[in-house]
Structures are given as structure tokens and as C-alpha cells.
Amino acid sequence: MPLLQINTNISIEDSTTLAKDASRIVSDMLGKSESYVMVMVNADASLIFAGSEEASAHLKLKSLGLDESKTADYSAHLCSFIQNTLGILPSRIYIEFSSPERHMWGWDGNTF
Numbered sequence: 001m002p003l004l005q006i007n008t009n010i011s012i013e014d015s016t017t018l019a020k021d022a023s024r025i026v027s028d029m030l031g032k033s034e035s036y037v038m039v040m041v042n043a044d045a046s047l048i049f050a051g052s053e054e055a056s057a058h059l060k061l062k063s064l065g066l067d068e069s070k071t072a073d074y075s076a077h078l079c080s081f082i083q084n085t086l087g088i089l090p091s092r093i094y095i096e097f098s099s100p101e102r103h104m105w106g107w108d109g110n111t112f
Contacts, residue, residue, distance in 0.1 A: 002030055004040070009055065023038075049092055054092060
């Protein structure tokens with residue numbers, strides 16, 4: 001049920017490894033089984049931030065029951081991860097958090 005989408009304007013040599021590492025981080029960060037975590041990586045996107053083509057990223061973290069009181073912690077973890085793995089400064093990263101209602105998240109021919 002957690003979904004992390006990573007969009008960036010830089011090239012990524014090994015997006016599969018990035019996705020696997022991100023999957024583990026999201027699982028640990030949210031305390032949810034990795035068997036439900038999905039990670040999507042979109043590199044080389046046309047992405048302009050603050051009028052600049054410098055390395056930047058837009059992340060979306062969506063999960064059922066996302067604890068709104070912890071989004072600052074999630075932001076710190078995810079920005080640190082992106083900076084350490086892709087070299088993108090946290091000041092060049094936006095993160096969008098969302099927590100849909102259970103009936104608005106489908107899986108396996110049903111909803112949660």
C-alpha cells in the first residue's frame with residue numbers, strides 16, 4: 001500500500017538498486033511490510049525548479065494511515081536518502097504526502 005514515486009531531472013545509472021533501497025527505507029520508516037511497498041523511479045524528467053535545470057527531485061509518498069504528525073521526519077529521511085544516493089540537495093527536493101481513504105486504494109481486484 002505505500003507508494004513512493006521518485007521523479008528527477010538527472011540520469012540514474014542503476015534505478016533498480018535505487019528502487020530496492022528506497023523500498024526498504026519506506027518499509028522501515030512507516031513500519032509496514034515491504035511486501036506491500038511499491039517504488040517508481042522516473043529519471044531524466046523535464047523538471048525545472050526555481051527557474052533552474054540544476055539537479056532536483058519531486059517525490060510522492062502515498063500510504064494508507066500515513067501519520068501526519070511524522071511528515072517532517074519522513075521528509076528528513078527521504079531528503080537524506082536522495083542526497084546520499086543521487087547527490088541532490090534537500091533544498092532542491094519537494095515531497096508530496098498523501099493518505100487516501102481505504103476504499104480509494106485498490107489492490108488484487110478489491111480495495112483495502
